[in-house]
Amino acid sequence: MSQQAFLDQLQNQLAPRAIVTDPERIAPWLTDWRGRWHGKASVLLEPSTTAEVAAIVAAAEAHGVALVPQGGNSSMVGGATPPDDGSAAILSLRRMNGIRHIAPDHAIVEAGVILEHLHAAAEDVGARFPLDLGARGSATVGGLAATNAGGVQVLRFGTMRAQVLGMEAVLSGGLVHDSLGGLKKDNRGPSLDHLLIGAEGTLGIITALRLRLVPGRVERTAAWVGVAGPEQALALLRFVEARTDRVEAFELIPAASLARVLRHIPQTRAPLSPPHAWNVLIEAVATGEGEVGGQVLERLLSEASEAGLLADAVIAQSGEQTEQFWRLRHSISEAERTDGPAAQHDISLPVERVPAFLTGDARAIEAAFPGTEANGYGHLGDGNVHFHVRAPGGADRGWADGDEGKAVSRMVHDLVTSAGGSISAEHGIGQMKKDELARLAPPARMQALRAIKRAMDPHGIFNPGKLLD
Incomplete structure (x- = not known):
């Protein structure tokens, strides 16, 4: 189908500045944060309203154009990078950065609001948003919800899923799902909010969130x-x-x-x-x-x-x-990246199994791959370990993506799975781990995920090549 016909339709529905075709302006958004994935795209869409997002989705389905949603482009797994065949348009939510309402116990914010800005706005009303992470200056709340981000305060407050009280999102057909009212009880079937949280933009486009705030101005x-x-x-x-x-x-x-x-x-x-x-x-x-x-x-x-x-x-x-x-x-x-190549893993384990993994399993990996160094750090309180296996001396920069690096990751993931853990704790699956998810996830999970994808994205336009094939 024609991308030009797609753009021709949008010319009459979007503000002129919402359609970017200048290659120089698009170029910074074609590569992931870690520099491991590189894509192509001839158009970058920057809507400023939910109505514009709905128009984009409807036009994309009509003309068979895939959409890759982006927030701060801080994905660690290539989850916001377009495919390298140029078939998709990038849908940036960065201009949708308004705070629609804020009170001491909640905020209604658009998907493009940067986490650090939400922290500041909450502080102004004597509250705080109880989720923090190192990328606070670039990560957007829409991306945090789409990946069910964690961070350093999960021990007390839970992941992003626990902070979402309601949501606005554009689904297939350009239809808008709106639960921003924040009902505490709603038994009209499964929660669409919860389906979209952690779906990495593969089921729809999150445009706004109702987020819980907690008492602020605490002494830390x-x-x-x-x-x-x-x-x-x-x-x-x-x-x-x-x-x-x-x-x-x-x-x-x-x-x-x-x-x-x-x-x-x-x-x-x-x-x-x-x-x-x-x-x-x-x-x-x-x-x-x-x-x-x-x-x-x-x-x-x-x-x-x-x-x-x-x-x-x-x-x-x-x-x-x-x-x-x-x-x-x-x-x-940052220091780990400076110190040479490593196969990096964002994993979670039952908390009681973390010590054995960081000692016994880490040594087993080193023994299986002589010259490597395995160690982990992270959120012990919730079992989330950032587990790095450093390459042997003299390895080139691409070691992690080569045969030995991939074999290391397979062994790590096998050990994690056998311990009852997850190969993705807080960074998502993206394109980095989708093959491993298919290899290791229980058949029931994969069957359900694929069925949900077919039902909610019948035209296959939402974030192709991520999470699932």
């Missing part, structure tokens, strides 16, 4: 804790969980990851000396009973030390020091 305090290993870290987590509900983050960081940050990221320094084999970054907030975050951590860590659950700890003495601790954590991904 972080502590950096040295532990002997993941087993001791897990024991510390359970100890903390049994005594307070005010811990919002519990991040596990091995010495090797911290060392890379100190080596490659300027103006960073180790919180503890001497170094420890493993570290935990804990963040707590003030309680309603007057005990501030620092007091919560001081009490908990003092009791944990007496119980032999940690080797050493330092509590941040200021907001600036808390941010310094978090900079170490958020810089790991």
Whole structure:
């Protein structure tokens, strides 16, 4: 079918600036954030209203033109990159960046709102949006919902799915689904909102969200804790969980990851000396009973030390020091990229299985692929591990996508699956993992996913080549 006929129809329905055909303006959006996937597209659509998105979807179906939705283009799995045959148009939601309504307990925001901007808007009304991650300055809320993003506060507040109270989305035929009213009870069949969350734009286009906000202006305090290993870290987590509900983050960081940050990221320094084999970054907030975050951590860590659950700890003495601790954590991904090629995996495991995976399974992978180095860091509280297997010395930059790198990833995914885990915790499937999903997912899941895709995208226009074939 003709892309030109598609554009001719849209010329009469969209504002002129919504249709971009200049190759120089399109070029930055053809490559994913990690630089691993490169696509082609001759048109970039930038609607500013839901009505314009609906017109685009209806025209795309009429003319057989696929649409690749994009927010901040920060996907880690090639989920927002167009196919390399030039058959699709990019549908950018970045101009749909309005905050339609905000109150202390919720906000109604358009899909293109950047996470950092939502944080600022919530703060202005004495609230906060309880989801945060390193890409806060570029990731958009629509993309976060489409991938069911997690981040560092899942321990207390859950993933993006738990933050969505309602949704507006354009479905097949240009029909608009609207649940922005935020009904607390609605039993008219399965939730369309929940189908679209985590679907990576393959079932429809999310245009706006009703998101929960929680009380803001809390006093945050972080502590950096040295532990002997993941087993001791897990024991510390359970100890903390049994005594307070005010811990919002519990991040596990091995010495090797911290060392890379100190080596490659300027103006960073180790919180503890001497170094420890493993570290935990804990963040707590003030309680309603007057005990501030620092007091919560001081009490908990003092009791944990007496119980032999940690080797050493330092509590941040200021907001600036808390941010310094978090900079170490958020810089790991950048430092890992600087330090050479690696096969990187965003996985989740039952929390109780994380220590065994990071010790026994990691060593098994190294033994199977001599010269590699396997280690993991991440959100111990919810079982989400960012597991990297570093290439042997002298490997070229494309090692992870070569035969050995792919064999490493297959072994990692096999071990994760056998442990009852998931090959994608918070980054999605995209195009990076769709073959592995088909290989390892239970047949019932794949049958259901394919049936839902056929029913909700009968013309096959929504984000082709992602999640499913």
